[in-house]
Amino acid sequence: MTATLDLAAETRAILTELGVSADRYTGGTLAVTSPVTGAEIGWLREHSTAEAKAAIGRAHEAFLSWRNVPAPKRGELIRLLGEELRAGKAALGRLVSIEVGKITSEGLGEVQEMIDICDFAVGLSRQLYGLTIATERSEHRMMESWHPLGAIGIISAFNFPVAVWSWNAALAMVCGNSTIWKPSEKTPLTALAVQALFEKALKRYVAEGGEAPANLSTLLIGGRDLGELLVDHPQVPLVSATGSTAMGRAVGPRLAGRFARAILELGGNNAAIVCPTADLDLTLRGVAFSAMGTAGQRCTTLRRLFVHESVYDQLVPRLQKAYGSVTIGNPLEAGTLVGPLIDKQAFDRMQSALAAAKAAGGKVTGGERVENGTADAFYVRPALVEMPEQTGPVEQETFAPILYVMKYGDFDSALALHNAVPQGLSSSIFTNDMREAEMFVSARGSDCGIANVNLGPSGAEIGGAFGGEKETGGGRESGSDAWKAYMRRATNTINYGRTLPLAQGVKFDV
Numbered sequence: 269m270t271a272t273l274d275l276a277a278e279t280r281a282i283l284t285e286l287g288v289s290a291d292r293y294t295g296g297t298l299a300v301t302s303p304v305t306g307a308e309i310g311w312l313r314e315h316s317t318a319e320a321k322a323a324i325g326r327a328h329e330a331f332l333s334w335r336n337v338p339a340p341k342r343g344e345l346i347r348l349l350g351e352e353l354r355a356g357k358a359a360l361g362r363l364v365s366i367e368v369g370k371i372t373s374e375g376l377g378e379v380q381e382m383i384d385i386c387d388f389a390v391g392l393s394r395q396l397y398g399l400t401i402a403t404e405r406s407e408h409r410m411m412e413s414w415h416p417l418g419a420i421g422i423i424s425a426f427n428f429p430v431a432v433w434s435w436n437a438a439l440a441m442v443c444g445n446s447t448i449w450k451p452s453e454k455t456p457l458t459a460l461a462v463q464a465l466f467e468k469a470l471k472r473y474v475a476e477g478g479e480a481p482a483n484l485s486t487l488l489i490g491g492r493d494l495g496e497l498l499v500d501h502p503q504v505p506l507v508s509a510t511g512s513t514a515m516g517r518a519v520g521p522r523l524a525g526r527f528a529r530a531i532l533e534l535g536g537n538n539a540a541i542v543c544p545t546a547d548l549d550l551t552l553r554g555v556a557f558s559a560m561g562t563a564g565q566r567c568t569t570l571r572r573l574f575v576h577e578s579v580y581d582q583l584v585p586r587l588q589k590a591y592g593s594v595t596i597g598n599p600l601e602a603g604t605l606v607g608p609l610i611d612k613q614a615f616d617r618m619q620s621a622l623a624a625a626k627a628a629g630g631k632v633t634g635g636e637r638v639e640n641g642t643a644d645a646f647y648v649r650p651a652l653v654e655m656p657e658q659t660g661p662v663e664q665e666t667f668a669p670i671l672y673v674m675k676y677g678d679f680d681s682a683l684a685l686h687n688a689v690p691q692g693l694s695s696s697i698f699t700n701d702m703r704e705a706e707m708f709v710s711a712r713g714s715d716c717g718i719a720n721v722n723l724g725p726s727g728a729e730i731g732g733a734f735g736g737e738k739e740t741g742g743g744r745e746s747g748s749d750a751w752k753a754y755m756r757r758a759t760n761t762i763n764y765g766r767t768l769p770l771a772q773g774v775k776f777d778v
């Protein structure tokens with residue numbers, strides 16, 4: 269049924285509605301495929317290295333001017349961007365679903381997240397606070413000032429093709445920076461649409477008397493080589509890179525080599541512990557959404573589940589039933605809960621992980637391909653794998669819906685296993701025992717950047733700082749004080765007296 273959809277025509281209509289001219293997505297060499305049907309829906313022209321270098325130079329010029337605009341006025345531009353996103357939410361959300369294969373509510377939810385971060389950034393534009401610090405010298409004042417950094421590089425992954433840009437760009441811009449975005453080569457159409465909405469907001473801002481330079485937001489279309497160019501360019505003081513740990517391993521040392529800053533948002537291998545007192549109805553729903561939602565293609569997807577032996581035989585058969593009955597298919601149709609994998613490579617990786625799990629003694633339910641009438645789209649039944657121990661593929665992130673389930677008897681050993689993987693993004697505990705819950709979120713508990721109680725590990729809100737530890741890269745984006753990463757801190761000491769007392773009682777009379 270999905271094979272009969274004309275997604276290329278619908279994509280054209282959406283892009284036109286959002287203000288993208290046809291020459292931006294026709295006649296180029298970068299083919300974009302919708303995972304919904306496997307059909308090609310766009311052909312973009314890629315930027316050459318010379319074009320990208322020139323664009324970075326222009327973004328730097330934009331920064332030199334934008335940093336002079338007062339932060340609350342910069343916030344006004346982001347407020348207008350939020351308005352454009354509200355107006356374009358239905359169309360952009362649909363395009364996310366077509367280009368990535370997310371179900372309708374998740375495509376819309378991703379745009380809602382962009383709107384939410386715009387609102388957050390508008391408030392922030394009046395709250396870029398520095399401290400006043402007690403000084404040991406009389407008639408002196410010491411304070412902190414926060415200043416913008418420059419042209420900020422943003423490299424994003426396919427699975428959150430637009431929200432990740434907004435987490436970075438909305439904050440970076442109210443902080444006084446310009447941005448240069450290199451989206452995933454698998455999802456450049458949604459990036460074109462976002463850039464068009466940004467340009468609409470900018471036009472309104474200028475029409476209303478706002479001051480803003482050209483090239484405040486730059487979009488670079490292309491592959492890894494353009495990402496590398498951003499990473500190596502001396503006029504890019506910070507790169508926020510979202511993607512696999514392999515990407516971060518390549519990017520991190522290159523940035524460090526030129527003393528540039530990095531926000532690394534990399535792979536996760538997220539787990540949950542289900543304790544004897546857990547509310548099993550709630551646990552079932554939390555696990556099902558976190559493990560099967562987005563077809564297992566969220567960085568925060570639940571991939572490992574430790575279930576106490578006293579509730580294992582109650583919970584696991586119910587989970588198996590949910591895995592067997594979940595609606596898989598066209599994500600654009602109402603009622604579908606699990607859409608396609610992004611491509612054949614993702615399908616092949618899932619099958620190899622399942623084969624390795626079987627070889628390690630795993631009992632696999634599901635995981636097979638679900639036919640949808642086209643050879644080029646990859647729908648799968650999510651897989652639930654009962655594992656005798658945490659070994660082999662369980663220790664790695666496979667970006668597909670595989671949930672490894674393991675039985676435990678002792679809380680401390682479950683917690684130790686929970687933390688015994690290289691990644692450290694998100695985590696959960698399901699319990700009604702206050703001691704277990706508090707222990708899990710304490711310094712001795714989960715070692716992840718996100719630790720939840722009685723909800724799954726996936727589906728973060730923009731108000732909190734988002735990111736993880738260890739091989740997840742250590743970066744934080746979005747809420748809380750993540751804005752500080754996009755600014756440089758200056759400590760200022762001002763002497764308003766007529767003497768020159770030195771710190772620590774040092775004497776130097778000439």
Ligand code: NAD
Nearest residue numbers: 425426451452492495496511512515518533534535536567
């Ligand atoms: P990917 O690593 O293949 O690509 C991500 C981006 O990095 C793309 O734009 C790509 O062109 C670019 N890139 C790749 N190698 C590069 C290099 N050496 N230098 C510069 N740029 C380079 O990832 P993907 O398959 O698009 O996305 C899935 C992965 O992203 C998963 O591992 C997932 O966990 C992770 N992810 C993490 C977060 C997070 O916030 N922690 C969020 C979303 C996705």
